[in-house]
Amino acid sequence: MSVSIDIDHVVKRYGQNTVVKGLSAKIRAGEFFTLLGPSGCGKTTLLRMIIGFHSVEEGEIRVNGKRINDVPTDQRNMGMVFQNYAIFPHMSVKDNVAFGLRMRKMSEAKIQTEVDHILKVVKIDHLKERMPAELSGGQQQRVALARAIVIQPEVLLMDEPLSNLDAKLRVEMRNAIKNIQRQIHITTVYVTHDQEEALAVSDRLAVMNNGVIQQIGTPQQIYKRPSNVFVAGFIGLSNFVQAKLTRAGDRFALIFPSGWHLPISTIRKDAQDEDVVVSVRPEEFVIAPAGEDGIPAVIVSSVFLGLATHYFLKTAQGQELEVIQYEGEGNHLSDGTKIALRMKADRINVFHAQSQESMIEGDGDGEKE
Amino acid sequence: MEKKNRRLTLWNIASFWILCFFVLFVLYPLLLVLYKSVMDPVSGAVTAEYFIRFFTKRFYWETMLHSMEVTAFSTLLAALLGMPMAYLMRSVRIRGSGMLNILIVISYLSPPFIGAYAWIQLLGRSGVITSFLNELFQTAFDGVYGFAGIVLVFALQSFPLIYIFVSGALKNFDNSLNEAAESLGCSRFHRMWRILVPLILPTLLASSMLVFMRVFADFGTPMLIGEGFKTMPVLVYTAFMGEVGGDDGFAAAVCVIMITLTILMFFAQRYLANRNTYTMSPLKPILPERARGLRNFLAHGIVYLVTGLAILPQAVVLYTSFLASNGGQVFTGGYALQSYAATLFAKDNHVIWNTYYLGIVAIAIVLVLGVLVAYLSVRKKNIVNNALDTLTMFPFLIPGSVLGISFLFAFNSPPIVLSGTALILMIAFAIRRMPYTVRSSVTALGQISPSIEEAAISLGASDFTTFRKVTLPVMMPGVLAGAIMSWVTIISELSSSIILYTTNNQTLTVSIYTEVVRGNYGNASAYATILTLTSILSLLLFFRLTGRRDISN
Numbered sequence: 001m002s003v004s005i006d007i008d009h010v011v012k013r014y015g016q017n018t019v020v021k022g023l024s025a026k027i028r029a030g031e032f033f034t035l036l037g038p039s040g041c042g043k044t045t046l047l048r049m050i051i052g053f054h055s056v057e058e059g060e061i062r063v064n065g066k067r068i069n070d071v072p073t074d075q076r077n078m079g080m081v082f083q084n085y086a087i088f089p090h091m092s093v094k095d096n097v098a099f100g101l102r103m104r105k106m107s108e109a110k111i112q113t114e115v116d117h118i119l120k121v122v123k124i125d126h127l128k129e130r131m132p133a134e135l136s137g138g139q140q141q142r143v144a145l146a147r148a149i150v151i152q153p154e155v156l157l158m159d160e161p162l163s164n165l166d167a168k169l170r171v172e173m174r175n176a177i178k179n180i181q182r183q184i185h186i187t188t189v190y191v192t193h194d195q196e197e198a199l200a201v202s203d204r205l206a207v208m209n210n211g212v213i214q215q216i217g218t219p220q221q222i223y224k225r226p227s228n229v230f231v232a233g234f235i236g237l238s239n240f241v242q243a244k245l246t247r248a249g250d251r252f253a254l255i256f257p258s259g260w261h262l263p264i265s266t267i268r269k270d271a272q273d274e275d276v277v278v279s280v281r282p283e284e285f286v287i288a289p290a291g292e293d294g295i296p297a298v299i300v301s302s303v304f305l306g307l308a309t310h311y312f313l314k315t316a317q318g319q320e321l322e323v324i325q326y327e328g329e330g331n332h333l334s335d336g337t338k339i340a341l342r343m344k345a346d347r348i349n350v351f352h353a354q355s356q357e358s359m360i361e362g363d364g365d366g367e368k369e
Numbered sequence: 370m371e372k373k374n375r376r377l378t379l380w381n382i383a384s385f386w387i388l389c390f391f392v393l394f395v396l397y398p399l400l401l402v403l404y405k406s407v408m409d410p411v412s413g414a415v416t417a418e419y420f421i422r423f424f425t426k427r428f429y430w431e432t433m434l435h436s437m438e439v440t441a442f443s444t445l446l447a448a449l450l451g452m453p454m455a456y457l458m459r460s461v462r463i464r465g466s467g468m469l470n471i472l473i474v475i476s477y478l479s480p481p482f483i484g485a486y487a488w489i490q491l492l493g494r495s496g497v498i499t500s501f502l503n504e505l506f507q508t509a510f511d512g513v514y515g516f517a518g519i520v521l522v523f524a525l526q527s528f529p530l531i532y533i534f535v536s537g538a539l540k541n542f543d544n545s546l547n548e549a550a551e552s553l554g555c556s557r558f559h560r561m562w563r564i565l566v567p568l569i570l571p572t573l574l575a576s577s578m579l580v581f582m583r584v585f586a587d588f589g590t591p592m593l594i595g596e597g598f599k600t601m602p603v604l605v606y607t608a609f610m611g612e613v614g615g616d617d618g619f620a621a622a623v624c625v626i627m628i629t630l631t632i633l634m635f636f637a638q639r640y641l642a643n644r645n646t647y648t649m650s651p652l653k654p655i656l657p658e659r660a661r662g663l664r665n666f667l668a669h670g671i672v673y674l675v676t677g678l679a680i681l682p683q684a685v686v687l688y689t690s691f692l693a694s695n696g697g698q699v700f701t702g703g704y705a706l707q708s709y710a711a712t713l714f715a716k717d718n719h720v721i722w723n724t725y726y727l728g729i730v731a732i733a734i735v736l737v738l739g740v741l742v743a744y745l746s747v748r749k750k751n752i753v754n755n756a757l758d759t760l761t762m763f764p765f766l767i768p769g770s771v772l773g774i775s776f777l778f779a780f781n782s783p784p785i786v787l788s789g790t791a792l793i794l795m796i797a798f799a800i801r802r803m804p805y806t807v808r809s810s811v812t813a814l815g816q817i818s819p820s821i822e823e824a825a826i827s828l829g830a831s832d833f834t835t836f837r838k839v840t841l842p843v844m845m846p847g848v849l850a851g852a853i854m855s856w857v858t859i860i861s862e863l864s865s866s867i868i869l870y871t872t873n874n875q876t877l878t879v880s881i882y883t884e885v886v887r888g889n890y891g892n893a894s895a896y897a898t899i900l901t902l903t904s905i906l907s908l909l910l911f912f913r914l915t916g917r918r919d920i921s922n
Contacts, residue, residue: 080552086545089647090567100553
């Protein structure tokens, strides 16, 4: 029942300006696939090409292997949830949801049952007769979702659907969306600029920048093993530290400007001596007493958040770093304390200084463009 | 809050004086009209004689039917022209659309009766097109007069209003609604009828109401092209100004009937529009797209044809103004500037000066009072200011000729004698345009968060200083833009000025009208060209000041 979508080297131009630059991605049947990137990266444009609001200048989009470039939107059978919901303001909740079914000339009796069913699924059956103006943001969101899925589309597309909601509702709705998607098992393409949201809902996601897909993978792959400096910086929080990679036989080590030497075993076997950028998540640091092995640093300030303490440090070289220490991992350190900073060598990521690409072995898990 | 209102603040003093102004110049004259309509001037007894006369003589009650027919048909036609025009211009990329837009607006800015006499020159008894057709087909077509002529002029002259409003609504229309419908399998045709039209309907009703008021109250057009087909404003005018001595009581009765009808219409529209008002958050506006083939051809054809017809009277007027004549009614062939010489440079001709002088003073009154009333009714809500707000909206429902007559009733004899002065014209103009400026100021105020005023007050500014230094400067651009449009309508005002003018303070529109009636089309055209030029310059100023390319909100 679910369909796969092949995006095959698609290009979108506006005059001289190419906003989508030959993108390819394979979206698997039934999966929740997210396009994540900063604003202006082309993610919404790609979404609108899939549904057909934008023409495809070059390349192909195939649904279950069938080319759909020239199929008009109203015959594509894709449901879409818009950023501002696009609820028809002159129709009741019921009529909004029934709209697509009426377009499909379904009998009124059948429409009634379908609408009732779907309103139960999205949990707003009690609002059936209301007008859109009487609904809260979250309720409108549910109407938009119900309207898009009641037509049993082959594909569900969502364009930043949660960006107009407040923080609490956003978390609630993203769980609801995820659950409903699981329930009806429909191939879903979701666009967002919010990385936390993307990590939370997606089966897999594509990180985009400047019209190019930077990395495709599961949330875990993308968070743990970003394929380049952009992804490492965009997803989560990363500290970037300059270093030199040295090779001695089959063993690699990183040499930091302070002179600290860190053996590392996750580097690709074909790597040579290189200038590298090391990306370290705040939780991948280990704080040791001053004088021990590590990068010498001093604590500038700290924020206690209960679950963890965030330390802001400065190294002898003057670089500022953010470090997280979870409760129970050590005593609280006051400002001005001198320490030595070490890293969890198996978790940190190393990028080629010039190409900015990952040098970690086995980074092929996520398909690259 | 309550305590504040009891104090004698500057604001309370302002509301008091403004209220006095409106009671004197709106309420008092209207009550006088009502009074005269039921009062026998000789016996001093209450009488229904005038109303009975109106409803029993066919010659009289027929004018009401005529007015309703003409108004209904013209409004309907204007909507049928204006809506598709707005939709085409918004959704299809039309070559030269910027220019077309300006032409449409210009055609709307000129007084309707200019369209009437231009069309007489084209399709009248001896009109250019009439003669051509009669020669071609050997027919004896007598030209468009009466019902057809009036409707032709009004429809072409009024559709721009609907165009402007609908176009504005389409600009704020959220195209994601169309996209949502499309994704749900809705075709282009169905999208139009199920999504676009229902959502545009409130705007369409509101603008149709404006057209209705305009057409219903217009005096010049039916007077010139109506011939035997008399409408109510014509009846009022002839009853009041009648050569056999005006019949005040009867004119007053017809005025009362006219006001009653406009009030009924107004509430009907209110009722319909209130039931279907929607707010949209326009995330993606409709963008004009390049159409191909037949669709493109048809779109261009319709848009150009309708715009051409709308602007045709202006072109005719411009052309006529340069024709050589014998100084009177006969064109002698060839071209000359004599019409301009006779109008612009004639001795003792203060017509242009009068128009500007009266218009600018009127606009100043409108601006000061309009902004104050808006501020008082939005920010200083109390009973007096609510009454003020309602009172300033009254003139919206009063046809110009009725206002003119009511002013003469009220200010022709002591205690207050204003008739024949420039002041009475200024006040009449100001009162008539007031509702628009009050509304646009209320809108402008609504977009200013009260917290910026509170901030000023917390920093030590007094209430009045805050208004002067913070509120006023912020709301001014919107208000000024509205004022320019009011200015344009003031200088093309005819129905009240034709009743209130004297030769000393004759305006351009009155001069055009009297020249047309005298049959001196050359002079009339020269005046009309000057008027159009003024409107165009005002419009350009408006675009310049607001940085906009259309005049809707």
